[in-house]
Amino acid sequence: MATDQLAADTISGLDALEIASQQKVPGRGSRIWAATWPKLTALALALLAWQVVVWSGWKPEYALPGPVTVAKDLRAYATSGALWDGLLTTGQRAAIGFGAAVAVGLLLGLAVARVKVLRAALGSMITALQTMPSIAWFPLAILLFQLSEQAIFFVVVLGAAPSIANGVIHGVDYVPPLLLRAGRNLGARGLNLYRYVIAPAALPAIVAGLKQGWAFAWRSLMAGELLVVIAKSTSIGVQLTYARELSDAPRVISVMIVILVLGLLVDLLFTKADRAIRRRWGLLDRG
Amino acid sequence: MSTTTTTPGSASAAVALSAVTKVYGRGADAVVALDRVSLDVAPGEFVCLVGASGCGKSTLLNLVAGLDTVSGGGIQVGDDARPGLMFQEPALFPWLTVGANVEVPLKLRGLPAADRKARVAELLDTVHLGDFARRRPHELSGGMRQRVALARTLALDTPVLLMDEPFGALDAMTRDSLHDELERLWTGRNAAGTPLTVLFVTHNVREAARLADRIVLLSSRPGRVIYETRVDVSRPRRIDSPEVAAVAADVTDRLRAEVGRHGH
Ligand SMILES: Nc1ncnc2c1ncn2[C@@H]1O[C@H](COP(=O)(O)OP(=O)(O)O)[C@@H](O)[C@H]1O
Ligand SMILES: [Mg+2]
Numbered sequence: 001m002a003t004d005q006l007a008a009d010t011i012s013g014l015d016a017l018e019i020a021s022q023q024k025v026p027g028r029g030s031r032i033w034a035a036t037w038p039k040l041t042a043l044a045l046a047l048l049a050w051q052v053v054v055w056s057g058w059k060p061e062y063a064l065p066g067p068v069t070v071a072k073d074l075r076a077y078a079t080s081g082a083l084w085d086g087l088l089t090t091g092q093r094a095a096i097g098f099g100a101a102v103a104v105g106l107l108l109g110l111a112v113a114r115v116k117v118l119r120a121a122l123g124s125m126i127t128a129l130q131t132m133p134s135i136a137w138f139p140l141a142i143l144l145f146q147l148s149e150q151a152i153f154f155v156v157v158l159g160a161a162p163s164i165a166n167g168v169i170h171g172v173d174y175v176p177p178l179l180l181r182a183g184r185n186l187g188a189r190g191l192n193l194y195r196y197v198i199a200p201a202a203l204p205a206i207v208a209g210l211k212q213g214w215a216f217a218w219r220s221l222m223a224g225e226l227l228v229v230i231a232k233s234t235s236i237g238v239q240l241t242y243a244r245e246l247s248d249a250p251r252v253i254s255v256m257i258v259i260l261v262l263g264l265l266v267d268l269l270f271t272k273a274d275r276a277i278r279r280r281w282g283l284l285d286r287g
Numbered sequence: 288m289s290t291t292t293t294t295p296g297s298a299s300a301a302v303a304l305s306a307v308t309k310v311y312g313r314g315a316d317a318v319v320a321l322d323r324v325s326l327d328v329a330p331g332e333f334v335c336l337v338g339a340s341g342c343g344k345s346t347l348l349n350l351v352a353g354l355d356t357v358s359g360g361g362i363q364v365g366d367d368a369r370p371g372l373m374f375q376e377p378a379l380f381p382w383l384t385v386g387a388n389v390e391v392p393l394k395l396r397g398l399p400a401a402d403r404k405a406r407v408a409e410l411l412d413t414v415h416l417g418d419f420a421r422r423r424p425h426e427l428s429g430g431m432r433q434r435v436a437l438a439r440t441l442a443l444d445t446p447v448l449l450m451d452e453p454f455g456a457l458d459a460m461t462r463d464s465l466h467d468e469l470e471r472l473w474t475g476r477n478a479a480g481t482p483l484t485v486l487f488v489t490h491n492v493r494e495a496a497r498l499a500d501r502i503v504l505l506s507s508r509p510g511r512v513i514y515e516t517r518v519d520v521s522r523p524r525r526i527d528s529p530e531v532a533a534v535a536a537d538v539t540d541r542l543r544a545e546v547g548r549h550g551h
Pocket of ligand 1: 344
């Protein structure tokens with residue numbers, strides 16, 4: 001056994017060529033810029049279009065204020081404390097509702113993926129639930145729970161859990177059979193097969209389900225806060241309703257911007273998680 | 288027709304198949320994948336199973352590995368060992384590093400963390416990938432991934448290695464070097480008194496002649512043992528040596544005769 005030969009053997013054959021061609025990484029700065037400038041340009045164009053509509057005099061300024069007016073109001077809003085009160089209430093509801101939806105969705109998805117009878121019984125029902133616009137649940141929710149936190153919670157969970165469950169079912173169904181066989185041969189049976197093979201293999205689909213679930217949860221929550229106005233609560237949705245009642249158009253748009261940005265930020269977290277997973281798995285070209 | 292060199296069902300065999308039959312499906316759709324296949328593999332023996340694709344080679348290995356159940360006959364693995372199975376694709380877990388992949392069977396066997404670490408390092412050294420423990424499978428070349436798969440299978444500490452066309456997807460040069468390595472590993476284990484029995488499936492007759500102590504030829508549909516021959520060529524071998532070529536020519540002739548009978 002000649003050791004020098006062994007070293008040469010490690011990367012031998014045409015394999016060696018395959019490895020050498022993997023080193024092309026553009027600088028971090030230029031990569032970020034390449035991803036950002038189209039977004040900034042689009043944003044600038046959108047603001048410009050908005051301003052042009054305002055200038056055209058299509059609607060009076062008190063109904064449709066321009067970007068500058070809204071920007072000023074947004075600053076006042078952010079420094080007034082109302083925004084932070086709202087964020088606290090709404091954020092809490094979102095966290096609790098989405099958290100519960102995750103728990104329900106994961107358990108339900110796992111049960112349906114595992115148990116044949118449950119799949120036959122619930123599989124298509126979960127998909128049906130997913131197509132149901134969550135706002136349509138509110139009349140029933142208000143009858144059941146009155147104008148209360150529970151009514152909102154109920155609809156948020158119903159809106160988000162089916163997507164999460166579907167993500168889990170999809171993930172478990174599409175674990176590559178080869179990895180299952182490899183896992184079983186390596187000694188993973190029963191629960192261990194879930195722990196070592198099925199759960200990690202299903203992770204990308206589960207994250208996709210969580211992302212979609214979040215989108216539904218956020219919509220349901222906003223619908224809930226507009227419809228289920230609870231006295232003395234200062235949620236973002238309530239502030240939006242009050243602003244409309246006071247015909248405070250700049251504030252209406254400011255609150256809308258806050259809602260948009262919050263939804264986007266959380267969505268961005270899931271996108272980041274998804275990309276991190278895919279990078280680890282080697283499913284992305286760029287490192 | 289079969290020229291059996293060992294008596295099927297002998298107690299000392301590392302792997303013993305007696306009249307193993309496997310039928311997929313039922314009724315009119317039933318496919319007889321294996322028809323009364325009997326085969327004994329001695330401890331430390333390197334047997335290559337050769338046959339056209341679809342003749343039931345993978346089926347046979349899955350049965351020996353216990354991933355599927357026989358329709359008839361019986362399979363015995365010496366000392367009730369659990370054989371390790373390698374596939375044509377590396378089947379590595381993409382969410383784990385190379386080292387963590389090799390560690391999986393050790394974890395499943397309940398080894399303490401400190402022992403696992405040492406064993407992973409040792410196994411990766413065995414396949415000459417000691418420096419790659421922290422890499423991810425997708426960062427490696429095809430040949431290196433198959434080495435990791437080999438190390439992971441060896442982590443089972445099993446005396447029986449089942450290999451299902453493990454080098455079929457590799458280029459010829461990489462394959463040659465992996466042949467050398469597998470032979471070295473196998474010779475080493477037998478010399479050290481911890482015999483490694485290998486049941487290696489391929490449709491490449493040259494590869495079989497390069498590696499095997501004994502070549503077993505399977506017919507197509509249903510899979511049946513139709514020919515066996517010993518390969519008495521001294522080791523280490525080279526795939527381009529005249530002796531290996533002569534054995535390959537003999538087996539190829541038999542294979543041609545078989546294919547001819549089926550009128551392909
Ligand atoms: N799960 C299965 N269900 C039905 N038929 C199968 C299954 N697996 C294999 N077969 C059939 O059994 C035969 C042998 O397959 P296989 O063992 O994969 O052959 P090989 O590995 O020699 O190419 C083929 O005709 C194949 O179609
Ligand atoms: Mg096969």
